Amino acid sequence: MSDAPTQFAEDERIKTRSKFREAMIRPELGGIIGTITVFAMFLIFAGDSGMFNSQGVMNWSQISAQFMIIAVGACLLMIAGEFDLSVGSMIGFAGMLIAIFSVTLGWPVWLAILVTFAIATAIGALNGFIVVRTGLPSFIVTLAFLFILRGFAIYLPQTIERKTIIGGVADAAEGDWLAALFGGKILTGLFQWFGDNGWIAVFERGTRKGQPVVEGLPMLIVWAILLVIIGHVILTKTRFGNWIFAAGGDAEAARNSGVPVNRVKILMFMFTAFCATVFATCQVMEFGGAGSDRGLLKEFEAIIAVVIGGALLTGGYGSVLGAALGALIFGVVQQGLFFAGVESSLFRVFLGLILLFAVILNTYIRRVITGER
Amino acid sequence: MTSIFKTFMLATTVAAAPMMLATAASAEGEKYILVSHAPDSDSWWNTIKNGIALAGEQMNVEVEYRNPPTGDLADMARIIEQAAASGPNGIITTLSDYDVLSGPIKAAVDSGVDVIIMNSGTPDQAREVGALMYVGQPEYDAGHAAGMRAKADGVGSFLCVNHYISSPSSTERCQGFADGLGVDLGDQMIDSGQDPAEIKNRVLAYLNTNPETDAILTLGPTSADPTLLALEENGMAGDIYFGTFDLGEEIVKGLKAGVINWGIDQQPFLQAYLPVVVLTNYHRYGVLPGNNINSGPGFVTKDGLEKVEEFAGEYR
Numbered sequence: 001m002s003d004a005p006t007q008f009a010e011d012e013r014i015k016t017r018s019k020f021r022e023a024m025i026r027p028e029l030g031g032i033i034g035t036i037t038v039f040a041m042f043l044i045f046a047g048d049s050g051m052f053n054s055q056g057v058m059n060w061s062q063i064s065a066q067f068m069i070i071a072v073g074a075c076l077l078m079i080a081g082e083f084d085l086s087v088g089s090m091i092g093f094a095g096m097l098i099a100i101f102s103v104t105l106g107w108p109v110w111l112a113i114l115v116t117f118a119i120a121t122a123i124g125a126l127n128g129f130i131v132v133r134t135g136l137p138s139f140i141v142t143l144a145f146l147f148i149l150r151g152f153a154i155y156l157p158q159t160i161e162r163k164t165i166i167g168g169v170a171d172a173a174e175g176d177w178l179a180a181l182f183g184g185k186i187l188t189g190l191f192q193w194f195g196d197n198g199w200i201a202v203f204e205r206g207t208r209k210g211q212p213v214v215e216g217l218p219m220l221i222v223w224a225i226l227l228v229i230i231g232h233v234i235l236t237k238t239r240f241g242n243w244i245f246a247a248g249g250d251a252e253a254a255r256n257s258g259v260p261v262n263r264v265k266i267l268m269f270m271f272t273a274f275c276a277t278v279f280a281t282c283q284v285m286e287f288g289g290a291g292s293d294r295g296l297l298k299e300f301e302a303i304i305a306v307v308i309g310g311a312l313l314t315g316g317y318g319s320v321l322g323a324a325l326g327a328l329i330f331g332v333v334q335q336g337l338f339f340a341g342v343e344s345s346l347f348r349v350f351l352g353l354i355l356l357f358a359v360i361l362n363t364y365i366r367r368v369i370t371g372e373r
Numbered sequence: 374m375t376s377i378f379k380t381f382m383l384a385t386t387v388a389a390a391p392m393m394l395a396t397a398a399s400a401e402g403e404k405y406i407l408v409s410h411a412p413d414s415d416s417w418w419n420t421i422k423n424g425i426a427l428a429g430e431q432m433n434v435e436v437e438y439r440n441p442p443t444g445d446l447a448d449m450a451r452i453i454e455q456a457a458a459s460g461p462n463g464i465i466t467t468l469s470d471y472d473v474l475s476g477p478i479k480a481a482v483d484s485g486v487d488v489i490i491m492n493s494g495t496p497d498q499a500r501e502v503g504a505l506m507y508v509g510q511p512e513y514d515a516g517h518a519a520g521m522r523a524k525a526d527g528v529g530s531f532l533c534v535n536h537y538i539s540s541p542s543s544t545e546r547c548q549g550f551a552d553g554l555g556v557d558l559g560d561q562m563i564d565s566g567q568d569p570a571e572i573k574n575r576v577l578a579y580l581n582t583n584p585e586t587d588a589i590l591t592l593g594p595t596s597a598d599p600t601l602l603a604l605e606e607n608g609m610a611g612d613i614y615f616g617t618f619d620l621g622e623e624i625v626k627g628l629k630a631g632v633i634n635w636g637i638d639q640q641p642f643l644q645a646y647l648p649v650v651v652l653t654n655y656h657r658y659g660v661l662p663g664n665n666i667n668s669g670p671g672f673v674t675k676d677g678l679e680k681v682e683e684f685a686g687e688y689r
Contacts, residue, residue: 055458055484063451154538154564162558164539165446167472203483213484283447289472293539296443338439338452339459348442 027310027318030362031325034308038329038354042336051339054200054214064331065224066279068324070298071305072224072231073275075323077268078306079235081248081315082131082138084124084272086145087302091295092153094120094280099166099290100156102173109169110178117277123149124273128266138269146299154292170288182223182278183285185216220282224324227275231320244268248315304351305330308358310366329358403434403462403656405649408452410469410493410540412444414567416686417593417619417641421492423687424645425465432653437461444539446473457481463652465645468494468502469540478502487655489648492641493542496665505661508647510639510669516546518670519616519637520553523588526634528554528614531588532579533562536572536596543592546618550590565596573599577607588614594621594686601627620673625685628675638681639669642688 042051050056070087077084094116101112127145131138157166173179195202195212203209235241246254247264255261276295284290309326311318333354337347407425411418422438429436439456441448446469454477456464464481468474468490475498482488482503490499491508499507523531531554533547544562551558563579565572576599580586589604591597597617601624604610615633617624619641627633647666655661673681681689 050459053458053460055454059451059455059458158538158564163541163544165470165472165541167470170472201484203480204485209483213480287447287450287473287476289470291446291470291473291539293443293445294447296445335451335455338455341437 026322027362027366028322028325029310030358030365031309031322031329033361034329034354034358035325035332038332038336042332042340046336046339046341049339049341051336054194054212056339058214058218060331060335062218062220063335064328065218065221066283067301067305067327067330068224069220069227069279069282070272070275070302071309071323071327072227072320073268073272074299074302075306075309075311075318075320076231076235076244077272078303078311078313079248079315079318080244080265080268081251082128082265082268083142083303084127084269085139085142085299086123086127086149087272087276088295088298088300089146089149089153090120090123090273090276091280091283091298092290092292093149094277095284095290095294096153096157096166096292098281098284099169100160103166103168104160109173109176113178113182113281116281117274120273120277121270124270125266127273128269131269132262132265150292153294157290157292164292165289167289169284169290173285179285180219182219182281184219186219186222188216191216218282218286220286223278223282224327227278228320228324235320240264245316248317250316301330304355308355308362310362326358329354403653404437405429405434405463405465405652406437406439406456406459406461407491407645407648408449408456408464408466409438409440410444410446410449410467411440412567413440413442415444415537415593415595416621417595419686420641420688421645424642425649427688428646428649432649434649434653436649444537446470450474450477453477453481457484457486461486462656463487463489463648465489465491465648465652467492468498469542471498475502478504487652489652491644491648492639493540499665505655506651507665508644508651508668510637510667512542513545513549515618515637515639515670516549517553518549519590519635519672520550520555522553522635522672523550523614523616524554526614528588530556530583530586531561531590531614532576532583532586533558534565534572534576534589534591534596534600535562536565536567536592538564546592547590567595569595569599569602572596573603573606576600576603580607580609580613586613588616591615591617593617593619594624597621597627597633598623601632604632620681620685620689622686625678625682628673629678629682631675634674636673637670638673638689640671640689641668643668 074084074087097116097119098112101107101115102109127142130141154164157164173183191212191214194200201213203211203213235244243259243264246259247261251261283294305326306323308329309322311323333351337350409418409421425436425438439452441452450473453466457480464486466478478488479502488504489506489508490504494507495511496507533550535543535547537543547562548558563575565575589600591600604613610632616635617633618637620636620638624633624636628636651662
């Protein structure tokens with residue numbers, strides 16, 4: 001794949017390629033072009049609408065970061081040749097578990113989070129186990145879990161608390177060390193300094209008068225960046241990364257050359273569930289509660305981000321950086337259309353057009369440049 | 374080939390048109406954004422859209438309607454942040470979950486945007502987030518009033534068809550009704566989902582297994598319309614006591630035919646229309662009503678249906 005080591009150019013098994021060509025066949029090329037196009041478009045149409053003031057930037061950054069967190073998991077899983085349609089339901093389910101453990105059962109929040117992560121990744125493993133054991137398409141298996149998990153996310157709070165939104169997590173999480181890793185904000189001093197210098201807007205009234213409207217970098221964004229970096233390094237710099245590509249490319253050939261395909265796939269299902277739980281935890285901590293309808297349709301949004309980012313639906317090809325750019329494009333478009341003043345019911349039309357355009361562009365670029373048919 | 378090309382051009386033009394229009398229209402005047410918690414599939418909110426559009430036209434201000442497509446309240450919180458970032462003169466928003474929405478709303482108020490809470494939430498919560506006022510129908514009270522009315526009519530047990538179970542305010546309506554009747558809510562509330570066929574069949578199934586049910590309460594056209602069909606199918610139409618929240622074309626027909634005993638009109642038109650009028654006058658002349666505005670509950674029965682019928686689903 002992309003790790004062609006040019007220092008071994010004398011090796012007859014390795015084809016030499018120019019640096020330019022090397023750069024052009026990277027899967028994230030479409031993502032880079034798309035990102036530039038989208039930003040240029042919104043600078044023209046919505047440049048003075050508040051989209052690029054501090055609040056506006058924070059707004060679409062957070063949306064993009066959400067997409068990024070689930071896209072990293074979905075991307076690696078898709079490269080390994082499988083789908084996970086239960087991501088959205090997992091977000092609702094995991095969030096609800098945290099709320100039930102911490103508010104209803106009164107556990108310390110750090111314990112609630114850890115147990116939830118354990119349960120979620122175990123469900124991810126179960127997903128993967130069923131897929132590799134039965135040989136059924138992951139599309140079907142995870143579709144089943146889409147309904148199972150959503151059902152529990154509604155049933156549990158209904159039975160236990162007679163309501164479908166459990167609040168009060170914010171109070172329970174007060175001073176909790178692990179909760180701060182998901183719901184806190186860092187660099188608050190830096191942002192205050194920005195505000196004091198008049199570089200970003202400050203509150204005009206109320207108890208927070210004088211404080212910057214953007215008080216810090218949310219942990220949601222930190223998690224997104226962290227997961228993208230970890231995912232990228234694992235995929236491109238490690239042997240395990242090659243196994244992921246191999247498992248998704250041709251599982252049989254990979255097995256014959258000693259790649260533990262089943263283990264790789266199960267691990268990727270667990271990682272996807274992990275990412276969904278990170279999303280859920282950040283959301284629960286930020287909004288102070290869990291709702292049964294959280295994460296609806298998020299599985300498709302993750303897949304959209306990954307596909308815009310240049311990954312192949314058939315597996316074996318793609319990049320985490322591409323998926324991250326796909327998430328950025330998706331977030332910027334979704335929020336930017338609002339700032340551009342587009343009628344809200346039409347935003348999905350644009351989103352659909354952009355998805356279609358991105359996929360066609362990606363395929364076209366790849367074919368032209370790699371010469372594949 | 375040409376026809377494909379034509380279609381494509383047409384699609385592009387249609388898609389690009391609102392962008393041009395919106396850019397042209399944003400040149401002058403106050404700007405108000407209404408944010409709701411309703412998923413796209415909920416038809417009741419059409420009246421809200423009509424109300425805010427008419428108010429914008431009459432007051433000559435720019436208005437916008439925003440909602441989370443799937444009804445996800447965390448998405449709604451982001452929409453409020455986004456609305457605030459775009460620097461409007463005012464935001465009109467529902468407060469369907471205090472935990473989730475109070476933060477973004479407070480931040481909007483603190484950053485200098487005037488906020489009016491409409492539809493969901495309570496007057497107390499509106500005051501706490503720093504909103505100018507609350508315009509709407511207190512949900513629990515409305516449910517309670519309906520329950521008292523039903524009790525006077527001899528109802529002892531009921532089925533509450535909840536098509537929006539993830540919103541706490543809809544559960545409050547059922548709970549209020551149960552408390553008004555003086556019975557325990559228990560299993561009398563069902564999660565019907567939003568699909569008409571599913572709703573209809575769940576109502577049929579419930580009435581089949583619980584034939585002694587005295588009354589049905591639906592929470593809006595989404596659940597009322599399929600319930601009407603269900604009652605027609607099992608022959609209980611006109612026989613079972615039937616009350617509903619909100620009005621719509623089918624509900625009005627049901628009222629006229631005597632199948633539905635009453636509809637609780639919270640007057641969504643006013644919930645959208647009045648905040649725009651109030652905000653505009655506040656920003657232009659500095660005048661502001663001194664209190665919250667209760668748009669409902671008002672019971673609509675068979676009597677005096679004409680105007681209601683004419684504008685059901687549009688302005689009523």
